[in-house]
Amino acid sequence: MTEPQADALVADLAARARTGARLLAAVSTATKAHGLAAAAARIREHRDAILAANAEDLARAKAGGLAAAMRDRLRLDAARVDGIAAALDAVSRLPDPVGRVIDASTRPNGLALSRVRVPIGVVAIVYESRPNVTADAAALCVMAGNAVILRGGSEARASNAAVHASLAEGFADAGLPADAAQLVPVADRVVVGALLRASGLIDLVVPRGGKGLVARVQADARVPVLAHLDGNNTSFVHASADPAMAEALVVNAKMRRTGVCGATETLLIDRAYPHAAQLATALLDAGCALRGDEAARALDPRIVAADEADWATEYLDAVCAVAVVDGTDAAIAHVARHGSGHTDAIIAEDAGVAECFLAQVDSAIVMWNASTQFADGGELGLGAEIGIATGRLHARGPVALEGLTTYKWQVRGRGQTRP
Amino acid sequence: MTEPQADALVADLAARARTGARLLAAVSTATKAHGLAAAAARIREHRDAILAANAEDLARAKAGGLAAAMRDRLRLDAARVDGIAAALDAVSRLPDPVGRVIDASTRPNGLALSRVRVPIGVVAIVYESRPNVTADAAALCVMAGNAVILRGGSEARASNAAVHASLAEGFADAGLPADAAQLVPVADRVVVGALLRASGLIDLVVPRGGKGLVARVQADARVPVLAHLDGNNTSFVHASADPAMAEALVVNAKMRRTGVCGATETLLIDRAYPHAAQLATALLDAGCALRGDEAARALDPRIVAADEADWATEYLDAVCAVAVVDGTDAAIAHVARHGSGHTDAIIAEDAGVAECFLAQVDSAIVMWNASTQFADGGELGLGAEIGIATGRLHARGPVALEGLTTYKWQVRGRGQTRP
Numbered sequence: 001m002t003e004p005q006a007d008a009l010v011a012d013l014a015a016r017a018r019t020g021a022r023l024l025a026a027v028s029t030a031t032k033a034h035g036l037a038a039a040a041a042r043i044r045e046h047r048d049a050i051l052a053a054n055a056e057d058l059a060r061a062k063a064g065g066l067a068a069a070m071r072d073r074l075r076l077d078a079a080r081v082d083g084i085a086a087a088l089d090a091v092s093r094l095p096d097p098v099g100r101v102i103d104a105s106t107r108p109n110g111l112a113l114s115r116v117r118v119p120i121g122v123v124a125i126v127y128e129s130r131p132n133v134t135a136d137a138a139a140l141c142v143m144a145g146n147a148v149i150l151r152g153g154s155e156a157r158a159s160n161a162a163v164h165a166s167l168a169e170g171f172a173d174a175g176l177p178a179d180a181a182q183l184v185p186v187a188d189r190v191v192v193g194a195l196l197r198a199s200g201l202i203d204l205v206v207p208r209g210g211k212g213l214v215a216r217v218q219a220d221a222r223v224p225v226l227a228h229l230d231g232n233n234t235s236f237v238h239a240s241a242d243p244a245m246a247e248a249l250v251v252n253a254k255m256r257r258t259g260v261c262g263a264t265e266t267l268l269i270d271r272a273y274p275h276a277a278q279l280a281t282a283l284l285d286a287g288c289a290l291r292g293d294e295a296a297r298a299l300d301p302r303i304v305a306a307d308e309a310d311w312a313t314e315y316l317d318a319v320c321a322v323a324v325v326d327g328t329d330a331a332i333a334h335v336a337r338h339g340s341g342h343t344d345a346i347i348a349e350d351a352g353v354a355e356c357f358l359a360q361v362d363s364a365i366v367m368w369n370a371s372t373q374f375a376d377g378g379e380l381g382l383g384a385e386i387g388i389a390t391g392r393l394h395a396r397g398p399v400a401l402e403g404l405t406t407y408k409w410q411v412r413g414r415g416q417t418r419p
Numbered sequence: 420m421t422e423p424q425a426d427a428l429v430a431d432l433a434a435r436a437r438t439g440a441r442l443l444a445a446v447s448t449a450t451k452a453h454g455l456a457a458a459a460a461r462i463r464e465h466r467d468a469i470l471a472a473n474a475e476d477l478a479r480a481k482a483g484g485l486a487a488a489m490r491d492r493l494r495l496d497a498a499r500v501d502g503i504a505a506a507l508d509a510v511s512r513l514p515d516p517v518g519r520v521i522d523a524s525t526r527p528n529g530l531a532l533s534r535v536r537v538p539i540g541v542v543a544i545v546y547e548s549r550p551n552v553t554a555d556a557a558a559l560c561v562m563a564g565n566a567v568i569l570r571g572g573s574e575a576r577a578s579n580a581a582v583h584a585s586l587a588e589g590f591a592d593a594g595l596p597a598d599a600a601q602l603v604p605v606a607d608r609v610v611v612g613a614l615l616r617a618s619g620l621i622d623l624v625v626p627r628g629g630k631g632l633v634a635r636v637q638a639d640a641r642v643p644v645l646a647h648l649d650g651n652n653t654s655f656v657h658a659s660a661d662p663a664m665a666e667a668l669v670v671n672a673k674m675r676r677t678g679v680c681g682a683t684e685t686l687l688i689d690r691a692y693p694h695a696a697q698l699a700t701a702l703l704d705a706g707c708a709l710r711g712d713e714a715a716r717a718l719d720p721r722i723v724a725a726d727e728a729d730w731a732t733e734y735l736d737a738v739c740a741v742a743v744v745d746g747t748d749a750a751i752a753h754v755a756r757h758g759s760g761h762t763d764a765i766i767a768e769d770a771g772v773a774e775c776f777l778a779q780v781d782s783a784i785v786m787w788n789a790s791t792q793f794a795d796g797g798e799l800g801l802g803a804e805i806g807i808a809t810g811r812l813h814a815r816g817p818v819a820l821e822g823l824t825t826y827k828w829q830v831r832g833r834g835q836t837r838p
Contacts, residue, residue, distance in 0.1 A: 022755070026779065105800055111789055113799055118781065120811050203811045224643070224812045245834035252836035336441070358829045360445065362537065370530055370832030379837065380532055380828065381524055392539050392622045393643045394813040397828045409799065409816045410777045413789030415664035417671035418798065 001186060006194035013149050013182055014201035017122040020147035020179035025119050027145070029096035031174055036092035036139050039170025040085040043135065046166045047081045053162035054131065061155050073129040074156055084135045084163065087384065088170075091139040094383045097401045098145045112412040117405045119145030121203040124195045125386070126151045126217060128209030131159035137206070138167055138181040140386045144404035147180050149202065151195060153209070154187035196221040206387050206399075211314075226399055228364075228390040230340035231261030232314045233372045236331040236357070237279060238348035239272035245369065246275070246347045247282045252371040253345065255286045259316045261388060262343050262375030266311060266321045268331045269296070280322065288318045295324035311338040328353050332360050339363060341390045343375040364390050364397040420605060425613035432568050432601055433620035436541040439566035439598035444538050446564070448515035450593055455511035455558050458589025459504040462554065465585045466500045472581035473550065480574050492548040493575055503554045503582065506803065507589075510558040513802045516820045517564045531831040536824045538564030540622040543614045544805070545570045545636060547628030550578035556625070557586055557600040559805045563823035566599050568621070570614060572628070573606035615640040625806050625818075630733075645818055647783075647809035649759035650680030651733045652791045655750040655776070656698060657767035658691035664788065665694070665766045666701045671790040672764065674705045678735045680807060681762055681794030685730060685740045687750045688715070699741065707737045714743035730757040747772050751779050758782060760809045762794040783809050783816040 001009075024032075043050065054076040061071050097117050104114035123146045125137040134150055141148035152160040164183040171180055184191055195202060199222040207217035207227050214229050235253050237246045253264035267283070267290075269276045280299040284290060291306035292299070303322065310321040311334070325331050328346070335344050345367035346357040354368040365375050377385025377398030385398040395403030420428075443451075462469070473495040480490050516536050523533035542565045544556040553569055560567035571579040583602040590599055603610055614621060618641040626636035626646050633648050654672050656665045672683035686702070686709075688695045699718040703709060710725035711718070722741065729740040730753070744750050747765070754763050764786035765776040773787040784794050796804025796817035804817040814822030 022781075025781070107798070107800055111793065111798075121781075224810070242834070248836055249834060256837055354831075358831075362441075362444070362540075363827065365828040365830060367830040368832060369834050370830050371836045373837040374530065374830065374835070379526070379530075380830070381526055391643070392825045396825055406811045406815055408782065409784040411784060411786040411789050411793065411799070412773075412777075413787060415661070415668060415788050416793070417667055417790045418675055418792040 016179040017147035035174035038173035040088035042166035053158035232340040240350035436566035454593035457592035459507035461585035472577035651759040659769035
């Protein structure tokens with residue numbers, strides 16, 4: 001496919017989406033919820049067909065030499081299909097953000113002002129491997145009144161098409177617009193470029209996947225992007241930390257699942273913390289390799305030397321950088337210099353120190369005495385998430401229904417003219 | 420100046436700004452307010468020097484053949500300098516958005532969540548002519564805790580330098596960071612390009628000025644932009660409109676000031692409105708040229724024929740496009756097709772019809788029985804504005820202190836690990 005052909009395809013998809021979005025913006029909460037629940041029912045009904053499509057993708061992936069980790073992300077089984085349906089049901093029960101009044105006031109001249117949440121419009125999702133994103137992204141976008149254009153990875157094309165067919169049936173059952181959720185019908189990567197430059201046609205692009213994908217989207221997009229590139233998260237153990245709590249939190253933050261974006265990648269230990277060796281040993285014993293600065297290496301002979309790059313590395317593996325720092329200010333400075341603005345935590349019993357960390361660390365999510373692995377829309381009460389944003393505008397941290405809306409001003413007068 | 424030199428200059432300005440922003444983020448409301456009030460006092464103190472610098476700019480502008488309208492925007496007099504100081508004082512009294520809790524909740528596992536407003540960080544303003552923007556933009560940015568890089572037009576360089584010198588003195592009086600508000604020290608336009616591509620160094624660019632400037636910024640920026648390109652605003656007179664109110668509103672919306680972005684540029688008249696000829700005559704008698712479709716031209720022989728381009732034109736002049744439409748749905752469709760998403764109004768006594776218009780018109784500001792010229796941060800209760808945004812993300816409509824902040828999540832736990 002040539003670039004002009006891809007641009008034409010995207011223009012057509014976006015025009016259909018715009019019409020779908022206009023219709024969706026006026027749809028009642030009950031109808032949207034009904035559409036999502038009906039889609040969940042269709043997913044369950046077509047479970048065998050979805051699994052057959054997935055088996056086709058998996059066979060092609062294996063033949064094509066796709067890495068085992070990627071194939072694991074691609075793999076569906078009955079439980080995972082049920083999980084897709086359950087997520088649709090869960091989103092259908094979330095409160096509808098559209099129409100919510102953010103604030104309202106009356107001016108001295110009698111003009112009544114309000115800011116009201118409205119859908120963003122047309123959202124494109126560019127993602128890899130996991131077929132559940134097809135349903136999750138569509139559910140969140142549609143519940144927030146947006147039309148969505150889904151561009152999944154070519155490795156998952158049969159699975160995505162099968163999931164999308166169930167969604168389309170469910171949406172039709174509820175009378176939702178046919179173009180509320182469109183799947184890009186061709187696998188050619190040139191379409192991604194066309195989506196990214198469709199300024200004015202597409203209102204927002206959300207990339208989900210590996211760092212290569214996200215970096216490409218951030219570099220090339222002429223359309224606004226919500227995403228995070230890195231989750232280079234830090235847990236800082238202050239001198240006042242409770243040692244048992246520190247050990248439990250650090251091991252959980254690093255090792256619960258090492259491949260998620262909320263995993264801790266750097267451990268900072270206050271030089272005045274009396275139980276540093278025990279902490280390092282606990283992580284090592286949990287199977288984590290440690291790369292330390294000189295002071296950290298003195299804690300345990302198994303700790304190898306870190307180099308400068310380690311402080312900025314998101315390992316997504318059972319590896320952690322460890323540094324000993326001189327107190328909270330040094331920890332805050334370390335995070336400001338090396339962190340990625342995703343999720344950073346302090347472990348401390350001293351509330352004053354903790355509040356200082358919460359105030360001064362400028363990341364999307366800042367935590368006190370909690371595991372960084374809680375960085376997740378569901379865990380933070382949003383019911384679901386379309387992704388986590390580390391940019392500074394619009395939405396920060398986990399993005400769900402509210403982040404998929406914008407607002408407009410409504411002004412109600414009685415004939416006021418401006419002097 | 421070469422592009423690499425401009426990039427190096429911007430990198431240096433941005434690094435200073437980042438340090439300034441880190442310091443500013445922790446400054447108390449009282450200190451920020453003190454800094455703005457002290458800057459206002461310094462502006463008043465240096466009024467003669469500011470006027471002398473402005474005279475220098477005006478002389479160079481006249482010699483260089485700058486258009487009279489641009490020279491008028493550039494011109495300061497004693498009252499305008501006092502106005503600059505008064506605006507600084509006004510912003511100093513606005514409520515501080517930083518630290519405000521947007522929402523808070525406790526999860527079933529006991530994690531206490533809150534979302535707290537924080538500054539965006541480093542904001543760049545690219546503007547033309549009006550020296551008051553130097554002070555207005557700096558005041559809003561600093562009050563919201565941001566460091567600002569000011570890039571004014573070369574035609575106003577002496578005036579901007581004089582205003583900036585007073586700001587710097589006032590900020591120093593209050594102990595605000597020296598790099599809270601930096602003026603780009605060279606007039607070379609290549610610096611604008613360097614600002615626009617300083618992704619990661621600058622968090623937000625706000626262009627203020629003519630369409631050429633805004634279009635260039637929107638096309639070239641790799642940094643997020645808040646702006647509006649067009650204010651192609653519509654006033655729709657519904658069949659149920661009160662004729663005296665309609666006349667007063669339409670004449671005010673179009674003619675109060677024709678050069679502002681909130682001016683009405685298209686008048687839509689419901690075919691069932693009985694007083695259409697009287698309305699057209701009132702606008703014509705107020706000195707407005709009308710360009711109409713066939714039905715509109717039948718209202719008054721002075722109305723000339725509109726062509727397709729008129730519906731999308733922001734005249735910023737005593738000219739208005741007029742069309743007769745078949746009811747509210749047709750008016751909404753006209754706005755969706757031709758409008759620029761800035762400010763659109765319905766004039767109607769029928770509340771049901773008006774609410775339908777308020778709900779369905781997807782513009783930053785939608786009005787009922789009010790003049791579109793109220794599209795202004797001050798008039799909409801924000802105390803001031805750094806600009807009006809017609810994009811869909813982050814902030815929409817007038818942007819002031821809240822729009823110059825973002826938020827972070829704060830999570831307070833008691834040692835919770837994620838299962």
